[in-house]
Amino acid sequence: MTRAKKILILVPAFNEGRVIGRLVREIRELYPHYPILVINDGSHDDTAKKAEEAGARVITLPYNLGIGGAIQCGYKVAAEEDYDITVQIDGDGQHDPVYLKTVLEPILDDKLDLCIGSRFLSESSGFKSTFMRRIGIRFFSHLLRLLTGIFITDPTSGYRATGKKIIHKFAPHYPIDFPEPEAILIAKLYGARIGEVPVKMRKRLGGISSIRYFKTAYYMIKVTLAILIDMIKKRY
Amino acid sequence: METKTIAILFSIVILMLVIEMIRRQKMTFKYSMFWLAACVIVLFAAIYDGLIATIAHFIGFALVSNFVFFTATIFFIMLTLLLTLYVNEQNNRSETLAQAVGILECKIKKLESDLSDQQKQK
Numbered sequence A: 001m002t003r004a005k006k007i008l009i010l011v012p013a014f015n016e017g018r019v020i021g022r023l024v025r026e027i028r029e030l031y032p033h034y035p036i037l038v039i040n041d042g043s044h045d046d047t048a049k050k051a052e053e054a055g056a057r058v059i060t061l062p063y064n065l066g067i068g069g070a071i072q073c074g075y076k077v078a079a080e081e082d083y084d085i086t087v088q089i090d091g092d093g094q095h096d097p098v099y100l101k102t103v104l105e106p107i108l109d110d111k112l113d114l115c116i117g118s119r120f121l122s123e124s125s126g127f128k129s130t131f132m133r134r135i136g137i138r139f140f141s142h143l144l145r146l147l148t149g150i151f152i153t154d155p156t157s158g159y160r161a162t163g164k165k166i167i168h169k170f171a172p173h174y175p176i177d178f179p180e181p182e183a184i185l186i187a188k189l190y191g192a193r194i195g196e197v198p199v200k201m202r203k204r205l206g207g208i209s210s211i212r213y214f215k216t217a218y219y220m221i222k223v224t225l226a227i228l229i230d231m232i233k234k235r236y
Numbered sequence B: 001m002e003t004k005t006i007a008i009l010f011s012i013v014i015l016m017l018v019i020e021m022i023r024r025q026k027m028t029f030k031y032s033m034f035w036l037a038a039c040v041i042v043l044f045a046a047i048y049d050g051l052i053a054t055i056a057h058f059i060g061f062a063l064v065s066n067f068v069f070f071t072a073t074i075f076f077i078m079l080t081l082l083l084t085l086y087v088n089e090q091n092n093r094s095e096t097l098a099q100a101v102g103i104l105e106c107k108i109k110k111l112e113s114d115l116s117d118q119q120k121q122k
Helices: A022-032 A046-053 A067-080 A095-106 A132-150 A162-172 A179-191 A213-232 B004-022 B029-047 B048-059 B064-121
Strands: A007-013 A038-039 A057-060 A083-088 A112-118 A161-162 A194-198
Touching: A007 A022, A007 A046, A007 A067, A022 A046, A022 A095, A038 A046, A038 A067, A046 A057, A057 A067, A057 B064, A067 A083, A067 B064, A083 A095, A083 A162, A095 A112, A095 A161, A095 A194, A112 A179, A132 A162, A132 A179, A132 A213, A132 B004, A161 A162, A162 A179, A179 A194, A179 A213, B004 B029, B029 B048, B029 B064, B048 B064
Parallel strands: A007 A038, A007 A083, A038 A057, A112 A194
Antiparallel strands: A083 A161, A112 A161
């Protein structure tokens, strides 16, 4: 008989004091058996206190590392404490915890190693995005298809579940800033099975996107270069 | 003053500066090696300036000064490359440290609260 899979919910949060408590309570109500780890990425507000009060375990980083550094920290904990699956959900409340099960299921059934929640797969997605950002997302979809052969409709989505094999690869090596599209490529290079499931996203409850509008051009150039460089990097 | 004298003077001043910084422990040996070596080479080239002219002409530089500028540029390019590497290394290390500190702090808090729970029960 196989033992039940150990699942950890990772919530990276930077200055989300106004919404993090509500989010943690929401997740706990829906999935009371899964431990929640909030990685407080050097916030200047009471994010840590609010998350702890709501019942999450909190790791506070001494200064802001950026989303990649925070998530990597979560993977390190998951690897060290022998978790089988992690589910990453943004601390700003944009990802509706209702869909956590949807994102988790393909990994639980051992169909995928990395499962991404896409806002573009479902027809009636209420998600509104700027024109520039949609173009950016499209661009990365095609770039990744060119390099990996798999088509991901929403490569910048941070709503994703990761299996054990990839947790142990991500713990020592994870891209630092704007990590989402890059992480897909890295996972693929490690031989992960990658797929998508439809999710709906909500309006941001607070905070600001790590990909700000005026930074889109920089974001695209940086991530494109990083992805291309990843192709020639030495693998460990 | 002769250019030769100026070159010798400057290299001696920089050499002494570097030694002084090592003495005050502002520069570790690892990083000072580069500068010490550079100072000694410049000093040597300034004293035996005929040697540098011979090398310059041998490689094909019409002007000795061009050769000197070229060498200096290469030196600084290499130095900045090296410094970029060091900065990067420090960056990676401090990031790993930050994550380790965060994880440790979390564990300590857990242990402390477990301990105080135990003491309350007694």
